[in-house]
Amino acid sequence: MAKFFAVTIIAIAIISAIPILRHTWWMAEDISTHGAPIDEQMSETMAEAGISFLASQFILAFFIWKFSSPKPGDKIKNFPGGAKAMVWAAVLLVGTEVLALGVFGVKAWANVYFTPPAADAMPIQVQAGQFAFYFRYAGPDGKLGPLHADRISEANQNFFGLDPASDPESRDDIVTAEMAVPANREIHLLMHSKDVGHSFFVPELRVQQDFVPGLDLSLHFTATKIGKYEIVCTQLCGLGHYNMRAYLSVMSQQDFDNWLKQQAAMQ
Amino acid sequence: MHDMAKHDAVAHHAPTSFISKHVFSLDHKVIGKQYYGLALLAAFVGMGLSWLMRIHLAWTNFAIPGLHLLTKNGAPGDVMTPEFYLQLMTMHATIMVFFVLTTAPFAAFGNYFLPIQVGAEDMPFPHFNMMSFWVTFVGFLVLVSSFFVGQGPTLGGWTQYAPLSALGEVGGPGEGTGVVLWALSIAIFCVGQLLGSLNFITTTLDMRTRGMSLWRLPLSAWAWFITSVMGLTAFAVLMPACILLILDHVAGTSFFVSSNIVINDQLQPHSGGSTLLWQHLFWFFGHPEVYIAIVPGMGIVSHVLITNMRKPMLSHRVLVYSMGALAVLSYMVYGHHMFVSGMNPVSSLAFSFPTLVITIPSTVLVLIWLGSLYGAKLRINAASLFGLGFISMFISGGVSGFFLAQPSTDIMLHATYFVVGHFHLVMGVAAMFGIFSGTYFWFPKMYGRMMNETLGKVHFWLSFVGAYAIFMPFHYLGLAGNVRRYQAFTPDYMQRLIPLHQFITVAALVTGAAQLIFLYNLFYSRFRGEPASDNPWQATSLEWSTPTTPPPHNNFGDKLPEVFHDPYQYGVEGTAGDYVMQTSPEKITTGHDEA
Numbered sequence: 044m045a046k047f048f049a050v051t052i053i054a055i056a057i058i059s060a061i062p063i064l065r066h067t068w069w070m071a072e073d074i075s076t077h078g079a080p081i082d083e084q085m086s087e088t089m090a091e092a093g094i095s096f097l098a099s100q101f102i103l104a105f106f107i108w109k110f111s112s113p114k115p116g117d118k119i120k121n122f123p124g125g126a127k128a129m130v131w132a133a134v135l136l137v138g139t140e141v142l143a144l145g146v147f148g149v150k151a152w153a154n155v156y157f158t159p160p161a162a163d164a165m166p167i168q169v170q171a172g173q174f175a176f177y178f179r180y181a182g183p184d185g186k187l188g189p190l191h192a193d194r195i196s197e198a199n200q201n202f203f204g205l206d207p208a209s210d211p212e213s214r215d216d217i218v219t220a221e222m223a224v225p226a227n228r229e230i231h232l233l234m235h236s237k238d239v240g241h242s243f244f245v246p247e248l249r250v251q252q253d254f255v256p257g258l259d260l261s262l263h264f265t266a267t268k269i270g271k272y273e274i275v276c277t278q279l280c281g282l283g284h285y286n287m288r289a290y291l292s293v294m295s296q297q298d299f300d301n302w303l304k305q306q307a308a309m310q
Numbered sequence: 311m312h313d314m315a316k317h318d319a320v321a322h323h324a325p326t327s328f329i330s331k332h333v334f335s336l337d338h339k340v341i342g343k344q345y346y347g348l349a350l351l352a353a354f355v356g357m358g359l360s361w362l363m364r365i366h367l368a369w370t371n372f373a374i375p376g377l378h379l380l381t382k383n384g385a386p387g388d389v390m391t392p393e394f395y396l397q398l399m400t401m402h403a404t405i406m407v408f409f410v411l412t413t414a415p416f417a418a419f420g421n422y423f424l425p426i427q428v429g430a431e432d433m434p435f436p437h438f439n440m441m442s443f444w445v446t447f448v449g450f451l452v453l454v455s456s457f458f459v460g461q462g463p464t465l466g467g468w469t470q471y472a473p474l475s476a477l478g479e480v481g482g483p484g485e486g487t488g489v490v491l492w493a494l495s496i497a498i499f500c501v502g503q504l505l506g507s508l509n510f511i512t513t514t515l516d517m518r519t520r521g522m523s524l525w526r527l528p529l530s531a532w533a534w535f536i537t538s539v540m541g542l543t544a545f546a547v548l549m550p551a552c553i554l555l556i557l558d559h560v561a562g563t564s565f566f567v568s569s570n571i572v573i574n575d576q577l578q579p580h581s582g583g584s585t586l587l588w589q590h591l592f593w594f595f596g597h598p599e600v601y602i603a604i605v606p607g608m609g610i611v612s613h614v615l616i617t618n619m620r621k622p623m624l625s626h627r628v629l630v631y632s633m634g635a636l637a638v639l640s641y642m643v644y645g646h647h648m649f650v651s652g653m654n655p656v657s658s659l660a661f662s663f664p665t666l667v668i669t670i671p672s673t674v675l676v677l678i679w680l681g682s683l684y685g686a687k688l689r690i691n692a693a694s695l696f697g698l699g700f701i702s703m704f705i706s707g708g709v710s711g712f713f714l715a716q717p718s719t720d721i722m723l724h725a726t727y728f729v730v731g732h733f734h735l736v737m738g739v740a741a742m743f744g745i746f747s748g749t750y751f752w753f754p755k756m757y758g759r760m761m762n763e764t765l766g767k768v769h770f771w772l773s774f775v776g777a778y779a780i781f782m783p784f785h786y787l788g789l790a791g792n793v794r795r796y797q798a799f800t801p802d803y804m805q806r807l808i809p810l811h812q813f814i815t816v817a818a819l820v821t822g823a824a825q826l827i828f829l830y831n832l833f834y835s836r837f838r839g840e841p842a843s844d845n846p847w848q849a850t851s852l853e854w855s856t857p858t859t860p861p862p863h864n865n866f867g868d869k870l871p872e873v874f875h876d877p878y879q880y881g882v883e884g885t886a887g888d889y890v891m892q893t894s895p896e897k898i899t900t901g902h903d904e905a
Contacts, residue, residue, distance in 0.1 A: 068807070068810070070789055085713070088712050113688075119687055121684075125624050130677075144666060237571070238572060246803070249722065255586060257585055260652045273803060279795045281474060284396070288800070
C-alpha cells in the first residue's frame with residue numbers, strides 16, 4: 044500500500060503540473076505597457092514554486108516508498124546532517140528565493156503604483172455602484188465637473204450626481220456605460236464608489252484595484268492592442284455581483300474620437 | 311510546576327447525574343468530545359452547503375429537489391437565486407472556518423488531550439471550560455438561526471467587508487438581521503475561544519506534573535499552547551470589531567461607513583466612518599486565524615507520525631521554534647489580504663516581505679518532516695496515511711502562497727479561484743487531514759475501541775485523490791481570471807471555464823460522499839469496534855499511560871504520573887520494545903534525551 048501511495052503522490056504531482064506547463068488555462072494575453080514585468084514575475088514565481096512543489100512531493104513519495112517496509116532487524120537511521128542541514132537548506136534556498144522574488148517583485152509593483160501618470164494622460168472617471176460601472180469623459184473644456192452625491196438619481200439617468208445648471212464644467216461631460224480608450228495613450232483612471240466596495244479588474248490590462256467608499260483612488264495604464272475586453276467586479280458587492288461588468292474597447296485614435304463624438308451627441 | 315495545593319483547588323468530584331456527566335460537564339474529556347461532536351455536525355452542514363453551491367455553479371438552472379425548504383424566497387421552483395447562492399457561500403465559510411477548523415483540531419483534541427499530555431487531572435478553570443463549549447454552541451445556534459429569520463443569512467461572505475455589511479437591508483437580502491446575527495454569533499464564539507485559550511495557556515504553564523519540563527511536552531501540546539496564545543490575541547480583536555459592526559446596525563453609529571453613500575437614489579444616513587478600518591481589524595484576526603486552524607494540525611500530525619515512524623523528529627526544538635515563528639509572523643503579514651484594497655502601496659511592500667519570510671519556518675517544518683522520514687520504520691495505517699497526506703497537502707497549498715505574497719502577482723490572482731484553491735488546500739484540506747489523523751490515532755483512547763482500518767484506508771484514498779481533483783483545478787481557474795464569489799459565470803471569457811467547474815462539482819460530490827464512510831466508521835467503531843488496549847500504538851506520551859482506557863474521571867487515578875524522559879523515546883532498546891514511555895523510570899542508553 045505504501046508503494047502505491049508513493050506512486051499516487053508522484054502521479055498527482057505530475058498531472059497537476061501538466062496544465063501549468065502547457066498553459067491549458069492561463070492568463071489572458073497582456074495588452075498593457077506595464078504588464079511585462081508582472082508576467083515575468085509570474086513565470087519566475089511559477090518556476091520556483093513549481094520546482095519546490097515537485098521536488099518536495101517526489102522526496103515525500105520516495106521516502107514513503109523506501110522506508111515503509113522495514114525488515115525485522117532494521118534499525119532506525121538519522122538523516123545525515125540532521126536538523127541543522129534542514130534549517131540551513133530552508134534559510135538558504137527559500138531565503139534566496141524570497142529575496143529574489145521580493146526584489147524583482149518590488150520593481151513590477153513600483154511600475155504600476157509608484158510612477159505618477161504622465162502630464163498628458165487622458166483622465167477618465169469611473170464610478171462603481173450596485174451593479175454597474177459608469178464612465179465619465181471630459182468634454183471640450185478638458186475638465187470634469189464636481190460631483191454631488193445628493194443629486195445622484197438613476198431614475199433621471201444622473202448616475203454621477205452632476206449639476207450642469209450651476210456647474211459649467213459639467214455641461215460638456217460625457218457619461219457612458221461602456222469604456223473606450225485610444226490605443227497607446229496613457230489613461231488616468233479616477234475611481235470612486237457610489238455605494239459599497241467594488242473592484243476594477245481587466246485581466247488583459249494587468250490591473251485590479253478596489254473601489255473604496257470614502258476614498259478617491261486612481262490608476263494609470265496604457266493599452267496597446269485594439270480589441271474588446273471585459274471589466275469585471277471582483278469585490279463582493281451584493282446579489283448582482285456576478286453580473287457587474289462592462290466592456291472596454293481599445294480603439295485607434297480616430298475611432299475613439301468618432302466614438303466620443305457619438306456619445307456626446309447622445310447625452 | 312507540580313503543586314499539590316493547585317491540584318486540590320482544581321479537583322472536582324466525579325459527576326453522578328446524566329446532566330452533570332454528559333451535558334453540563336466540568337470534565338475536560340467530555341468537553342473535548344462535545345467540541346468534537348459540534349465540529350462533526352458543523353462539518354457535515356458546511357459540506358452539504360458546499361454541495362448545493364457546487365451543483366449550482368456547474369448547472370446554474372438545475373432544480374435541487376427540496377431546496378425551497380431551506381429558504382423563504384431564495385429558491386423558487388427549487389432553483390437557487392443569486393442572493394441565496396451568496397448566503398449559502400457565506401454560511402459555508404463561516405461554519406467551516408469557525409465551527410470546524412477552529413473547534414476540532416484546537417478546542418476538541420486540545421481539550422481532551424492537553425491536560426492528559428501535561429499530566430494534569432483537569433484544566434485549571436473547569437467552569438470556564440464548560441462555559442467555553444456552551445457559549446460556542448450558542449454561537450452556532452445563533453448563526454444557523456439566521457436561515458429562518460427575516461431575509462435569511464447575510465450574503466456578504468465570511469469576511470463581511472464594510473460598508474456592505476454595515477448598511478442594513480438596503481445593501482441586499484440578509485444584510486440587516488442576517489449580518490447582526492452573524493456578528494453576534496462570531497462575538498459569542500470569540501468569548502468561547504478566549505475562555506478556552508486562557509485555560510489552555512494556564513494548563514500548559516501551571517499544571518504540568520512532576521518531571522514534565524516544557525521541552526518534555528509532546529509536539530501536539532506545544533502546538534495547542536502556541537495556538538492558544540494566538541487565539542487569546544486574535545479573538546480579542548475580532549470580538550470588539552463585531553460589536554462595532556452590530557452598533558452600526560442597531561445604534562446608528564458609522565464606524566465602518568463613510569459619507570456620501572447612495573443606494574436606490576437615497577443618500578444613506580451615515581458619515582465619517584472608515585471602510586478600510588474593518589478590513590484591518592478583520593485581517594488582524596483573520597491571518598492568525600489561518601494558523602489557529604493549521605498549527606494544531608502540525609502538532610497532531612507530528613505526534614502521530616513520530617509514533618508511526620518509530621523515531622523522533624530530527625529536532626523537537628526546531629519544530630517548536632518554527633511553529634512559534636509562524637505564530638509571531640502571522641500578525642505581521644495580514645496586509646497581504648489587502649494589496650489591492652487601496653491602502654498605501656508602500657504598505658503592500660511592507661506586508662509582502664514578512665509574508666515571503668513566513669515561508670522559511672514553513673519550509674523548515676516541511677523539511678524536518680521529510681528528513682525525519684529518512685531511515686524510519688514507517689507503519690502504514692489510516693492515522694499515518696492522513697498524516698502523510700497532510701504533508702502533501704500542506705506543500706501543495708503552501709507553494710501557491712508565493713504568488714499571493716507578492717503584490718505584483720497578486721494583481722492577477724486576487725479575488726480569483728486561485729486564492730480559493732490556495733486556502734482550501736492549506737488550511738481546509740490540510741487541517742481536515744490533521745483532524746482525521748488525530749481521530750484515527752486517538753479514538754481508541756477516547757472510546758476504548760479501535761476504528762475500522764479498512765474503512766479508514768478507503769476513506770483516505772477517496773479523500774486524498776478527491777481533494778486534489780477538487781482543489782488543483784481551482785488554481786487553473788484563477789490563473790485564467792475566474793473571479794470567486796460569482797453565482798454564475800456570465801463574463802464572456804469565463805464561458806470556456808464552465809466544463810472545468812463541472813468536473814470539480816463531480817469530484818466534490820464523490821469526495822463529499824466518501825466522508826459518510828468516516829461517519830459510519832465513527833459510529834460503528836464506537837459501539838462495535840475491537841476493544842482497544844491501553845497503548846495500542848506502542849506510544850510514549852502520557853495519554854497512553856492512563857490506568858484505564860478511556861481514562862478515569864481524574865485521568866491518572868490516585869497518583870499523578872511522574873515524567874522521566876523526552877516525549878519521543880523511539881528506536882531505543884526499552885524493556886517493552888523499541889520505545890520507552892515518559893513515565894518509565896528505566897535508564898535509556900541507546901538514545902538521548904534532548905531535554
